[in-house]
Amino acid sequence: MAEVAEKELETYVIETQSYIRDTTAFFNAIEREVTTPLPEGIILYCFDVVKLYPSIPKKEGLEACKQALNERFIQTINTKAVNEMIETVLENNVI
Template sequence: MINGRDHPTETIAEIVENELSENVRNLPTYIKDTTDFLNKLNAIQQPIPVNAIMFCLDETKLYPSVPRKEAREACKTALENRSDTSIPTEDVLKMMDLVIENNNFSFNGKHFLQTEGTAIGSHLGMNYACTYLGQWEENLFQNSNLHPFSYWKYVDDIWGIWEHWLDESKNIFQ
């Protein structure tokens, strides 16, 4: 894992994250903050099924684990659907590639280059990872007959209510 703070590409990373922010805010699973989460909890359809269980998940090592090819495709789709395209999609993608492909650092006198995901602490992290996960979740739920009763996410923290058998949940959330 690489700490991306104070990296020469940080200003470019901020621009890309900003361009991806609209997509993340519009994801159906998006939680803005604690107040938003509490409002969503309050609005849960009642009654909750008797056999339902509440679950919490944490995506471990999210930033360095995001597959770059799939993330780039998800980001491209998101960027093409922005309401403000004053910075052309191809230009934003070039900036994103510059940041992602130059996550480098030195340790013990040796130089290393991160080849997957993005650096921890980089300004290109949260919206990049959330855009990828949003697309991944959309594909998951489109290809499954089972869906959570409720499901929301704040970056890598997931909360939901599952009303199917526990064994079935293991197949969905592995």
């Protein structure tokens, strides 16, 4: 269910300003956006975070997902069904 919900939210997520595809995209963004030379000895790094569901405030997360799902141009699965899947994943995730 998590994968289905993720697929339904994918377009919205990718279009958000904070979305970074991978490490290469992160470093490319830094190179474009940081115009001041970094101090000597600075080391840049990033890491991927996987399975963030347990840390999302449930009420706010569901509301944000509902809003994003309602904005889809193509609704393969209706918003209510996807939101129910997300809620099931959030309520039954074992940490």
